[in-house]
Amino acid sequence: MxxxxxxxxxxxxxxxxxxxxxxxxxxxxxxxxxxxxxxxxxxxxxxxxxxPIQGSNTQYSKIKLLHQDTGEVEEVNLEEYLCNVVSAEMPADFELEALKAQATVARTYTIYKVQNKKHDNADICDKSSCCQAWISKEDRLAKWEESKREENWQKIETAVRETVDKIITYDNKPINAFFHSNSGGTTEIPINVWGGTNFPYLQVVETARRRWI
Ligand SMILES: [Zn+2]
Structure with a gap:
């Protein structure tokens, strides 16, 4: 070599x-x-x-939501779901305390529905005429003025976060939390409106009059 x-x-x-x-x-x-x-x-x-929406440690941290229009059942985080519900049920420019009350009622109603199922494969559906109103975040934001979107959504998230894990109970069980937009100054007992079962926790009370727009 x-x-x-x-x-x-x-x-x-x-x-x-x-x-x-x-x-x-x-x-x-x-x-x-x-x-x-x-x-x-x-x-x-x-x-x-x-x-932003973490915090719930209850056994109901996830629920099954039925989308009536498509028949799809979606598993959603309860607290995120409540943001969609509150933003569908109440205008975001209402007082924060009103939104917090709405969030608490919506959470109570949801857990009541989980325990008292109306649908076979889901806990609750997205129609107010059947269960409880729901709107996707995307659709909700699109309906607000662009300059208000972030502020409004953050306010809704605050209302849900500040009431996390809170529900209304009677006899250690979640109540069937009906709600209305205007009582006309006083509420009525359910048996006088729907007949059938009465609810001991829903009694006649005077409420503040407010003009809703
Ligand atoms: Zn339903």
């Missing part, structure tokens, strides 16, 4: 050794680092997205 040929041969061996070191040590280190970074990023993003 000539000196030139021997030099070329040595170079080839050196290239193989470098390649081998790369495969054994450098590449695994790069991949491990990359994977860890992606995982951390994903976890952080998930936590940030879910943070």
């Amino acid at each position: 000539s000196a030139k040929k021997a030099g070329g041969y040595m170079k080839k061996i050196l290239v193989y050794i470098i390649a081998l070191i790369s495969i054994c040590f450098i590449l695994p280190a790069i991949f491990t680092k990359t994977t860890k970074t992606i995982t951390t990023t994903e976890q952080t993003e998930t936590e940030i997205q879910e943070q």
